[in-house]
Amino acid sequence: MEKLRPDAPHLKTAIRDKYEAFASWYDWLEALPEWLGLKRLRRRLLQRAHGEVLEVAVGTGKNLPYYPIDCRITAVDYSPGMLRIAEQRAARLGRSVAFRVMDAEKLPLPVDRFDTVVSTLSTCTIPEPVAALREMTRVAKPTGRILLHRGARGWEPPRPQLSE
Numbered sequence: 001m002e003k004l005r006p007d008a009p010h011l012k013t014a015i016r017d018k019y020e021a022f023a024s025w026y027d028w029l030e031a032l033p034e035w036l037g038l039k040r041l042r043r044r045l046l047q048r049a050h051g052e053v054l055e056v057a058v059g060t061g062k063n064l065p066y067y068p069i070d071c072r073i074t075a076v077d078y079s080p081g082m083l084r085i086a087e088q089r090a091a092r093l094g095r096s097v098a099f100r101v102m103d104a105e106k107l108p109l110p111v112d113r114f115d116t117v118v119s120t121l122s123t124c125t126i127p128e129p130v131a132a133l134r135e136m137t138r139v140a141k142p143t144g145r146i147l148l149h150r151g152a153r154g155w156e157p158p159r160p161q162l163s164e
């Protein structure tokens with residue numbers, strides 16, 4: 001088993017705090033990449049979702065408009081502030097989504113639960129992306145599908161400087 005990064009717990013809290021501060025600006029700051037093609041990519045990716053869906057690190061819910069209407073969605077994120085914006089978006093769209101604050105690296109969810117697990121622009125942000133990917137695999141049904149879009153490093157908010 002590989003070792004965790006020694007700064008991982010601090011980093012996780014610092015990243016969550018960053019997104020808490022940043023939540024109400026996120027959609028504005030991301031508007032250009034969305035317009036330049038990310039929106040199209042989300043639409044293409046999400047049309048492959050079906051059944052019971054888990055979205056990991058949902059952020060402000062930018063994928064929500066693109067899910068097929070019969071998907072039953074659970075959406076998790078580590079930042080309550082980002083989830084609040086996602087909740088507002090779901091309400092505007094008239095979509096019923098179960099939102100939960102959860103750490104992607106340790107999902108308190110049963111094995112083989114979801115037909116589709118989705119995560120976009122998250123593995124470049126989560127401190128231990130391999131742990132998160134393992135969790136996504138664990139909660140997906142053996143016949144399920146995992147839909148990922150990684151994004152580029154440059155889209156991540158600046159990492160806080162950690163001192164110790």
Ligand SMILES: C[S@@+](CC[C@H](N)C(=O)[O-])C[C@H]1O[C@@H](n2cnc3c(N)ncnc32)[C@H](O)[C@@H]1O
Nearest residue numbers: 019057058059077078079082103104120121126
């Ligand atoms: C760049 S945003 C992407 C949001 C959304 N998936 C999208 O495509 O716009 C990264 C998201 O990952 C979340 N995140 C970071 N670390 C996390 C963790 N350990 N567990 C769950 N979510 C996490 C952040 O709170 C933030 O909402």
